[in-house]
Amino acid sequence: MKKVIYSQFGDESVLELSEQAVPTIEKDQLLIRVKAVSINPLDWKIYGGEMKLMSGSKFPKSVGIDFSGIVEQTGLAVTRFKAGDAVMGLLDAFKGGALADYIAVKETDLVLKPANVSFEQAAALPVTGLSALQIMDQLAAVGPNQDVLINGATGGIGVIAVQMAKKRGARVTAVVSTKGVVEARQWGADTVVDYTKQPIKLLNQRFDAVIDLSTKLSFTEAKRLMKPKAVFVSTLPSPLTLLSAFINNFFSGQKRRVLILKPTVDGFTTLAKLTEEGLQIVLDKIYSLTNVRDAYREVRRGKGIGKSVIVLD
Ligand SMILES: NC(=O)c1ccc[n+]([C@@H]2O[C@H](COP(=O)([O-])OP(=O)(O)OC[C@H]3O[C@@H](n4cnc5c(N)ncnc54)[C@H](OP(=O)(O)O)[C@@H]3O)[C@@H](O)[C@H]2O)c1
Numbered sequence: 375m376k377k378v379i380y381s382q383f384g385d386e387s388v389l390e391l392s393e394q395a396v397p398t399i400e401k402d403q404l405l406i407r408v409k410a411v412s413i414n415p416l417d418w419k420i421y422g423g424e425m426k427l428m429s430g431s432k433f434p435k436s437v438g439i440d441f442s443g444i445v446e447q448t449g450l451a452v453t454r455f456k457a458g459d460a461v462m463g464l465l466d467a468f469k470g471g472a473l474a475d476y477i478a479v480k481e482t483d484l485v486l487k488p489a490n491v492s493f494e495q496a497a498a499l500p501v502t503g504l505s506a507l508q509i510m511d512q513l514a515a516v517g518p519n520q521d522v523l524i525n526g527a528t529g530g531i532g533v534i535a536v537q538m539a540k541k542r543g544a545r546v547t548a549v550v551s552t553k554g555v556v557e558a559r560q561w562g563a564d565t566v567v568d569y570t571k572q573p574i575k576l577l578n579q580r581f582d583a584v585i586d587l588s589t590k591l592s593f594t595e596a597k598r599l600m601k602p603k604a605v606f607v608s609t610l611p612s613p614l615t616l617l618s619a620f621i622n623n624f625f626s627g628q629k630r631r632v633l634i635l636k637p638t639v640d641g642f643t644t645l646a647k648l649t650e651e652g653l654q655i656v657l658d659k660i661y662s663l664t665n666v667r668d669a670y671r672e673v674r675r676g677k678g679i680g681k682s683v684i685v686l687d
Pocket of ligand 1: 414415416501502505525526527528529530531532549550551552554569587588589590609610611633634635677678680
């Protein structure tokens with residue numbers, strides 16, 4: 375079977391299409407025939423070597439976190455799925471490996487694919503959807519009548535986060551570049567700010583939650599946008615930011631929280647339900663496995679709106 379691997383850190387030129395044996399499964403695992411895999415910013419941070427503290431430096435390594443596919447075979451202890459089921463799920467972000475014809479996955483890392491979305495859309499959902507859900511439920515506790523600012527609202531997480539915040543009854547301000555102004559309103563944003571025309575640091579409004587998905591807004595800058603008892607959520611965990619957040623939260627009413635994605639079966643179930651109820655999953659580009667280097671290069675250099683995915687034959 376085909377699988378994308380790399381044997382040194384670097385840019386997209388390190389990615390190789392290799393021939394491997396189909397994995398064998400443990401009794402609590404399923405063998406999945408992969409249909410589509412999404413491209414995440416985390417992928418190039420890992421193969422670029424930026425996260426080697428977390429990923430380790432042992433090669434060869436594999437690429438691809440979230441995926442959709444069809445159950446080919448189930449281990450003896452698997453109870454929730456059967457051969458032929460269409461599923462979506464995710465692998466350990468730092469080990470990767472979804473970009474392969476077949477993968478072995480634990481049943482806790484999967485959910486049935488909602489029937490109303492394509493395999494391409496389903497592959498685009500686990501990382502972004504579970505991240506958005508964790509931000510809404512645990513980190514920012516977004517609820518009715520709160521003022522929520524989402525910085526980077528046309529990205530993978532942003533598209534979903536705007537819709538989830540709106541569904542929870544919040545008043546949503548979406549920060550986007552010009553290409554996303556119309557779409558952000560369609561997903562439910564009450565106010566849309568084009569950051570190429572209006573720097574958000576100069577906004578007069580104060581928010582209950584400032585969610586930065588762009589990685590460009592510091593906590594110091596965000597504080598000026600926050601009410602006295604508000605929350606700032608960022609998405610790049612590092613020992614320094616986690617320590618700073620811990621110290622800040624001890625003394626200040628303005629809290630600082632950092633996303634570290636922790637998938638749960640409940641999270642998967644909620645995501646599938648929200649999708650069946652009409653959550654919009656927005657796809658940008660669809661690539662084939664043979665163009666894997668170009669796919670990652672193009673998406674890393676700048677992209678449209680929503681998620682790009684790679685399809686397997
Ligand atoms: N810690 C974790 O567990 C975890 C889990 C998942 C993701 N993440 C991280 O979370 C971040 C967001 O993920 P994603 O999938 O949503 O990424 P993404 O699809 O690349 O979205 C990032 C968004 O930021 C916007 N942006 C860029 N510069 C901006 C600026 N100056 N002001 C406002 N917006 C700006 C981009 O919009 P334009 O293209 O219009 O500029 C884009 O829509 C990534 O860094 C990812 O690595 C972390």
